[in-house]
Amino acid sequence: MMKREHMMIVAHEPIAENIYALTLTGPLVHEMNKPGQFVHIKITSQADPLLRRPLSLCQIDKETSQCTIIYRKEGIGTTLLSEKRPGETVDVLGPLGNGFPLDAVKAGQTALIVGGGIGVPPLYELSKRLVKKDVNVIHVLGFQNKDVMFYKNEFAKLGETHVATVDGSYGTKGLVTDVIAECAISFDVLYACGPKPMLKALEQAFPNKEVYLSLEERMGCGIGACFACVCRVPNSETAYKKVCSDGPVFKAGEVIL
Amino acid sequence: MNRLAVQLPGLSLKNPIMPASGCFGFGREYAQLYDLSQLGAIMIKATTLEARFGNSTPRVAETPSGMLNAIGLQNPGLQKVMEEELPWLAQFDVPIIANIAGSTMEEYVEVAKEISKAPNVYALELNISCPNVKKGGMAFGTVPEVAAELTKLVKEVSEVPVYVKLSPNVTNVVEMARAIEAAGADGLTMINTLLGMRIDVKTAQPVLANRTGGLSGPAIKPIAIRMIYEVSQAVSIPIIGMGGIQSAEDVIEFFYAGASAVAVGTANFIDPFVCPNIIAELPALLDELGFEHISECTGRSWKKGEPSVYCGA
Numbered sequence: 232m233m234k235r236e237h238m239m240i241v242a243h244e245p246i247a248e249n250i251y252a253l254t255l256t257g258p259l260v261h262e263m264n265k266p267g268q269f270v271h272i273k274i275t276s277q278a279d280p281l282l283r284r285p286l287s288l289c290q291i292d293k294e295t296s297q298c299t300i301i302y303r304k305e306g307i308g309t310t311l312l313s314e315k316r317p318g319e320t321v322d323v324l325g326p327l328g329n330g331f332p333l334d335a336v337k338a339g340q341t342a343l344i345v346g347g348g349i350g351v352p353p354l355y356e357l358s359k360r361l362v363k364k365d366v367n368v369i370h371v372l373g374f375q376n377k378d379v380m381f382y383k384n385e386f387a388k389l390g391e392t393h394v395a396t397v398d399g400s401y402g403t404k405g406l407v408t409d410v411i412a413e414c415a416i417s418f419d420v421l422y423a424c425g426p427k428p429m430l431k432a433l434e435q436a437f438p439n440k441e442v443y444l445s446l447e448e449r450m451g452c453g454i455g456a457c458f459a460c461v462c463r464v465p466n467s468e469t470a471y472k473k474v475c476s477d478g479p480v481f482k483a484g485e486v487i488l
Numbered sequence: 489m490n491r492l493a494v495q496l497p498g499l500s501l502k503n504p505i506m507p508a509s510g511c512f513g514f515g516r517e518y519a520q521l522y523d524l525s526q527l528g529a530i531m532i533k534a535t536t537l538e539a540r541f542g543n544s545t546p547r548v549a550e551t552p553s554g555m556l557n558a559i560g561l562q563n564p565g566l567q568k569v570m571e572e573e574l575p576w577l578a579q580f581d582v583p584i585i586a587n588i589a590g591s592t593m594e595e596y597v598e599v600a601k602e603i604s605k606a607p608n609v610y611a612l613e614l615n616i617s618c619p620n621v622k623k624g625g626m627a628f629g630t631v632p633e634v635a636a637e638l639t640k641l642v643k644e645v646s647e648v649p650v651y652v653k654l655s656p657n658v659t660n661v662v663e664m665a666r667a668i669e670a671a672g673a674d675g676l677t678m679i680n681t682l683l684g685m686r687i688d689v690k691t692a693q694p695v696l697a698n699r700t701g702g703l704s705g706p707a708i709k710p711i712a713i714r715m716i717y718e719v720s721q722a723v724s725i726p727i728i729g730m731g732g733i734q735s736a737e738d739v740i741e742f743f744y745a746g747a748s749a750v751a752v753g754t755a756n757f758i759d760p761f762v763c764p765n766i767i768a769e770l771p772a773l774l775d776e777l778g779f780e781h782i783s784e785c786t787g788r789s790w791k792k793g794e795p796s797v798y799c800g801a
């Protein structure tokens with residue numbers, strides 16, 4: 232259930248260029264159930280920056296009551312967050328949203344897991360859970376370049392892992408879709424998180440497959456009240472889904488990308 | 489004695505704290521977090537005759553101590569609000585203030601006529617100040633004669649008192665308030681958001697898909713305070729104040745300026761428990777300031793012969 236809690240930072244370090252891993256502890260971890268869910272973090276108790284920041288959960292460890300979030304330092308909020316040290320607390324509202332459906336794939340089947348840039352983190356907990364239920368996982372991770380790449384080794388420990396970089400500084404030069412085509416990867420279910428053009432390309436590339444896409448949108452409240460993060464539904468002028476509370480994971484075709 | 493109870497036209501409030509329209513949907517999300525019966529009232533999301541999708545995304549952008557929004561009056565339309573949202577809200581012991589909007593005067597009138605019949609709607613809030621729609625909205629709230637005409641038409645059909653939500657995007661808010669009072673409004677709510685804009689440094693393009701949006705949050709509080717201070721001295725109908733309220737202290741400041749009740753908007757997004765928390769904190773603050781009842785605070789910044797009773801600790 233969604234709660235608000237001041238969680239303690241136990242570890243916080245850069246893991247790639249402007250990419251940080253933040254590990255938090257607190258009872259709230261026991262409410263975090265599904266990979267793909269996110270938390271809404273208020274970085275300072277001051278009025279500026281005012282809004283919470285929606286950040287996806289990368290790892291959930293109930294045994295140690297710890298969760299890890301990976302984020303990119305980009306604006307004032309994430310820059311302030313990056314300055315927080317272990318021992319300090321952050322104001323966390325969550326877990327929010329519906330995660331990836333784990334039941335969509337059975338033991339012995341293959342899940343293709345595709346991540347782009349800062350969309351990669353929630354896929355790590357997803358992959359761990361799928362491996363635990365004996366699903367064969369194949370990862371395709373896309374980054375701008377080698378310097379902003381992260382978690383390649385962590386994913387590699389779980390299963391076959393391919394990397395694409397836009398500038399070719401690591402792995403295949405190009406996009407994740409190039410890798411999938413080049414390696415002729417076959418799979419039963421596809422899970423993806425990343426920039427909208429990537430999600431669109433995947434949706435179009437596999438019209439007959441079961442595809443689950445995790446969306447990103449600017450949010451206000453994060454709980455479904457403010458209507459900031461809505462997206463359109465096919466064949467309707469007024470129907471909508473909210474990324475925060477109906478998503479952020481949608482089955483391909485459920486919403487218009 | 490309930491020190492927080494407030495009587496306003498059509499509204500017998502157990503406390504003067506209510507979520508502002510557009511910041512609380514129809515209450516369903518917040519009902520998962522706390523009992524909505526704790527609230528003084530609920531101002532539901534603006535309702536129009538037909539369902540509206542609203543604007544494209546991005547619809548929100550953060551600004552220093554504030555945020556811009558350009559939702560565009562997304563709502564399920566009058567029929568669905570009457571058949572689903574209001575009956576659902578009836579399970580709570582809380583009066584509803586129905587915010588109504590439209591593209592034409594006829595649309596406002598039609599919505600007002602129907603929605604004011606709902607048993608748990610105790611007042612209307614006439615939204616003539618939404619800055620995020622192309623037709624209607626703020627266009628009705630920036631010319632005093634037009635605002636007065638619309639107020640009169642809605643008053644004729646409404647079965648409950650009518651509060652008019654003022655736009656701060658005017659040259660003379662007092663003139664507007666006087667015109668609306670003269671047209672028969674039972675109360676005022678103020679302020680709606682201020683028209684603003686943000687431009688992305690990398691792309692040189694507006695951040696919001698709608699280009700402009702309404703500024704809310706603590707950044708606009710001093711403007712709300714000033715406008716309520718001016719208007720409350722110029723009219724005799726009560727004011728429900730809003731604009732950046734985050735704490736019990738902010739509530740008292742709005743009362744001092746001239747408000748008789750307040751609405752909390754953007755702060756719900758940051759702390760979904762902000763309304764019940766403020767309600768819980770108010771009695772101790774009244775003790776500290778030496779007030780028996782919150783109504784004693786209304787207009788204290790300008791009322792003659794009422795020196796501060798605060799004697800320090």
